[in-house]
Amino acid sequence: MTDQTQRKRRPVSPAEAALRRLAAPIAPALRRAGWLSAVSECLWAGQAAVAALAIGGLVSGQAVLSPVAAALVFLALAAVRAGLDALAGRLAQRAANRLVADVRLQLTSAAARQTPRADRPAPAELASLAAEKAVMLAPWAARYQPAMTRARIVPVVLLALTAYFSWAAAIVLFVAGPLIPVFMALVGMAAKEASERQMSEIGSLNVLLADRIAAIADLRLLGAEARAGADLATASDGLHQRTMKVLAVAFLSSTVLELFSALGVAMVAVYVGFALLGEIRFGAWGGPLSVEAGIFLLMIAPEFFQPLRDLAAAWHDRVSAQAVAEEIGEAQRAIAASGTILGHGAAAEPLPPAPFGWRGLTVRPGPEAPPLHFPDAVVAPGGALGIKGPSGAGKTTLLAALGGLIRAESGEIRWGDVVLDDGTADRIRAGIGWLPQTPRFIDAPLSEALTLGRPGDLAAALRAARAEDIIAALPGGLSARLGDLGGGVSGGEARRLMIARAHHAGARLILADEPTADLDPDTADAVLAGLMTLRDTGAALIVASHDPRVLAAMEQVLEIAPHGTDTEAEAAQ
Template sequence: MTRIAQPVAGKLKLAGWLGVASALIWPAQAALIGLVLGDLVAPGVSPSLSPLAGAAGFVVLALVRIVLDWISQKLSADAAEVVLRESREKLIRKALRQASGAAALSPAELASLSAEKLGALGPWATRYQPAFLRARIIPLAFILLAATQSWAVAGILLIAGPLIPIFMALVGMAAQDASEKQMVEIGSLNRLLIDRIAAITDLRLLGAEARSRADLETKSEDLRLRTMAVLRVAFLSSTLLELFAAIGVALVAVYVGFSLIGWMNFGTWGSKMTPAEGIFLLMIAPEFFQPLRDLAAAWHDRAAALAVASELETTETAIAKANTLMGTGGEGAAPTLGALRWHGLQIRPGEAAAPLPLPDGDIAPGEAIAITGPSGAGKTTLLTALVGLIHPEAGKITLGDTSLTEENADDWRAAFGWIPQSPRFADASLRELITLNRPGDLDAALDAAQATEVVAGLPGGLDARLGDMGGGVSGGEARRLLIARAHYAGRPIVLADEPTADLDAETGAKVIAALLALRSQGTTLIVASHDPALVAAMDRQIDLEGAA
């Protein structure tokens, strides 16, 4: 938590000290009330103060407290906003640097952690942090103030006060454990929900809707139970701490009452307690416990924030260990073209996987090459390495006279077009997705990719928005749209990962024809595929069999 709060530590500290200053005004208000009421109850026993002067002083001090509280809350709210914004930006920046296929953080986990879970940092900054500082200072200050009037009352507060932090610590351990389990369930449910939404068409075809619904119901029930466990701990802690606070205030009230009626003649500093002193002590006793009560109320905010901070640190560590994108991910200028070669490549597919050795290769400009081999041989891994999406553990990749490095990766990728096996679409119109708002011949690109009829069948045509999963188009149609984008971009090298996977023969033939249209324009075409028809349509193949 210290690392997360570092950018706003000064603002949070100032907010806490303003809260302390506001709370320390209350004894002055209590003294004014004590003097006014004490003189009315027993004239001449204690210093007198006119009701008008007392009321005026009380109102002025109340206004000062209101201003201080407002500034304190504003500062802590601003600090919370900064913490949330910077934590989310940092997480998303790191997540976007994951290489293709990296499994450190799925989209569902990213959405759950960045949107829902990180929200727990807000109450921690706005409630817990200021309450923590007040709880460290205010009770001690009030004990000293009470001791100036009655050592007995100071003793009562000194005994009752520490019980609250002790039980807070005991309950806090249970609260953090319950919060961590709740966060795990939130992530699991979100991940399952996204997976089921993505596979909803397949689930319907397989008749597995009932089973999928049962899985979601089970996960939802698990989350409900975890949430109720957190709430039980929170309510238990509040009940215990309110009990101790009530007992402490009641003991002070009993002592003051008995002292004023003469039944107790001890606990003061050699003189009988006056009504003004008794009223003052009665009024500061509840405020002695208030910072501790506020801290107790915010204790589950701390537990939730600690759970989120722990998960955030674990996630960021996992992302750091995973294979990350080379370069910055920005736009670049394509290097001078030439033969694409690689030699001595070793690539680690995942964090726990051993480096995968890949056979050397040499592809001349304009060639159409099929990368073949069994599942797990490294076809997709090789493509992602060639396009500069992952760091090789060893080896060298060159394009003409240019070697792929971390420094020139953005320029390197400017020479490549990429067609993934599982199409994904940004939240933009189809026109923007294909053209990327750049000039060109869109109709020619659609015709070359045999995608004109696909666009014509969509509501809104080129203005249609497909959604992340390509809703409204089939798998083959989605791939033809991506091929149309490759035609439009005119990149000299295009890589396609299993472009005909899971397609029927007729649809696969259309995709193959769209890819060959790229090759006829002089584009270097590299495909990873198991499809005999697609492999046969290429000039030659590079077989990875036995390379793994």
Template sequence: MQDVALPDGAGLDPETAQAVPDAAPPGDRRAARAAMQDRIIAPVKPLLRRAGLLSILSGLLWPVQAAAIAWAVSGWASGALALERSLWAAGIFLLCGLIRAGLDRVAGGILYRAADETIARERELLIGREARRPGGAGSAAVAALAVQKLPLLHPWITRYHVAMLRTSVIPLVYLAVAFWFSWAIGVVLLVAGPLIPVFMALVGMAAEDASRRQMDEIGDMNSMLMDRLSALLDIRLLGARARAAEDFETRADRLREKTMAVLRIAFLSSTVLELFAAIGVAMVAVFVGFTLLGEVGWGSWGNGLTLYEGIFLLLIAPEFFQPLRDLAAAWHDRASGVSVVEELEAMDAAPRVALLGEGAQATPLPGPLSVSMRGGVAFLPGRALPLPDLDVGAGQSLALVGPSGVGKSTALSALAGLVPLVEGRIEVCGQELNAGTADGWRARLAVVPQRVHFPDLPLSDWLSGGRAMGESTITEALDLAEARAVIDRLPEGLQTRLGESGGGVSGGEARRLMIARAVLQDADLVLADEPTADLDALTADRVTRALRRLQGQGAALVVATHDPALAGEIDAQIVMTGENEA
């Protein structure tokens, strides 16, 4: 089967596409956040916990290094300049440093593996679902989410949860150590430390909103880019290049403003948090200094602090705030990640039309070609659509005509198994069209959609469907579809790679290439959705002749059309009025 799963809607026409709903209202945010944890964090939680424990062990080795430095310095101050003492202190410091580096390296590897697994899983689910059951989001929005936004989960996974674990353990250990030597320094750290998470939470609310607006703008800009690229020829013909460039400039400025808003919040929060950390460390330094000078005689449990104790406390004070700093920095990563997951959840919740079968390659359904539909009712999101009774046999042609919206394209989608019936029955090749037969049935079909999608392949590979074919065979099919001249004028001929929307060929030329592909695929049934729409009379006549030649080769043909000239060339017509529409 060819190009049955189309990028624009569920089926052969955007008629069946649905818009992606907005994110959950604020009242549901708590439940949504729990769902996000289950979706993103729960599958890799064992890895995150292991990495977090290694990171905590690394952090707890710093007091040992600080004690070694304080021991050496206090010895120098007391006149104990023995080389042995200094070497022991240096050895302890270096050994702990090497152990910390090793623990951090192993933890980092685990975290990156967890992040890569999560992003790969979400990307595979997103692309696999959108390829088989597209929602209302355009290909640009899906591409932006898969390529630009999903990687923003990486810092959330690698930084935020480890920072949370470190913050829940290391500051408490350091606080207990500080209280062991001096209750005054313990009180200073106890007061200054919690201020950082409080301000982090306050700033974080604004950061999430700013990140969400930035993510929306990225998606909108990608959608606009795809729209302009698909209409590039029209833009040039209409002389609208200046207007298009102005639109890009305006949208780029909006994205710049939203990005700068995120950065301003990040820098503001960093400034505030660093201020509290600096004040806390400064107060510890002042207290230690005045205590060692003998100006302060209170604040410790004994007769004041010794030089060793003072240096030790000065060294661990900045590290008391470091996990809190890391958490504050990772909070912005979390805000970006939450915005991405909210978009994933919204896209998951988009109304979709079910697809019969797996959408995979399969052995063609056996038996002589026959198609019969009786009492069919297709259910689209929010809409039940009655379909006409019809019969098509080998070599026959049928035209579905009628005004827009009556279900012509939906009928073609139902015949292809892209839209299931809620009532009625479709029989193909003497068997019911259901999940078990749909893939085999689609292997006997070819589709000529309104909007042709070209994969990133040379035209020779796309036309042949990846099968080994001589150039003469391909040329014969192009001649039958009156598309040989299209290939001849392309810069690389059959090796040309067209853009996704067929950049370099017109709409009529793209449809004739589709007909040539149907010839090469030896399709038994061709479903053509408005094959002459938006074409001039000469081009429409070429497409019509190509379809008739295809039927002359033995293929059956079902066409949805508004074109009376095309309908007049078809063997039979069914007029759809929509009068009985549910």
């Protein structure tokens, strides 16, 4: 393509460009669907011609086509049109479903590799975007795109057929037709703004709802349930008002369209009527308008406006899809800017046991935060390294970097002779058991949440983690679903279940973040015993903790001073 051609191309808005990028994989299918639906609409001209010949023959007494033959041809063309419409609809709907599925996969895949230090998009915003808003792309693909193709082809074909019989009727259609897109564009400006405000309100309501649900226990303790309910009611009313404004704009555009299309059809009907009565003697080529031509024009005039009516009906779908596409683009840019974890998140074979250590490590806990410098350390298979330091010193940041969840600014992390990088992270992580301070569970039966589909002896893992009594107390046992945050079990019980998961996976390195925090002494002892059992199997332990009992159980302790200043590792007594 030459530079001159590029300069002549119509400029595209950022929202439209974002929508086209998302829809690029399904563009060929949408074009096929649009052309099939356009051919179907154009076949109406054939049906109209057959009907006009039959009726005109009956009126004049000189039948060119018998009523029976005309009926058979009319029905055959109707069957062909129905088949083409069904095929076009199926193609468009499949393409729409694929678009939604692809967008959801892109968002969730990118978010799954997003670094833990990222602060946006918020989980509730991302969930709303992938679950609710992405669906709004489907009507644009299934309805608007085929309607746009029909609007570009069918009116031109029917206008040419009209002009063949009557230049006067063609002028009426030529003048009335363009008025519809003009007013659609004017209404579309208001619709875009209203739709963008509605999308923003949906995201805000989801964030607010997720925040209030997460804090429901605190709200009850503070007696703030009524205030929280009032906030949700206010946000819900705001969304209702935005939605009603969007609907008002949609009805306005439909009303404008119906007005101009009705006027155009009425003017053609008036012209044909007076021409057949002999009151108007101009407008046809080379003589008066025939009955057959008049009936034909009356039958195709409404069809001239039908693609434009379909386009107007789907115009709001385009506006909504553009708003969603722009928001998806912003979310993808935010995810990319926040950084990604090392590796690709793919399944991999774990590396054989080997010493694990780091040297000259510098990590930035946040995009704008100063870098933290960590002292060097090595832990051998079956060894135990404790990490202590005041809150904010960077213990959690260090663990995240060791797991490849945060990219180091400098230095290196090694599993034996293998350096942690994008090419090796998946294999290194496959041998790591991660015990966060707040355990998380997938939405599945507990047996699946603990095994993650891997074979092995789950009963033995539960015994090693001292978690058998937890399963026995749960309604449904291993069939129970705990939810994301482990609803139905205490914090200590959730951590013991995480230890059981590490046992079952045969993890060779355990990264534990404050495993006994906020636990009573008996529960803390059970968690610590589960960790020590993991070490006895040959797994290396790296445990960040404030708990003196945990640190005393470690073979060596690495102290991190405030702001990541280096200190020496000290041997635990």
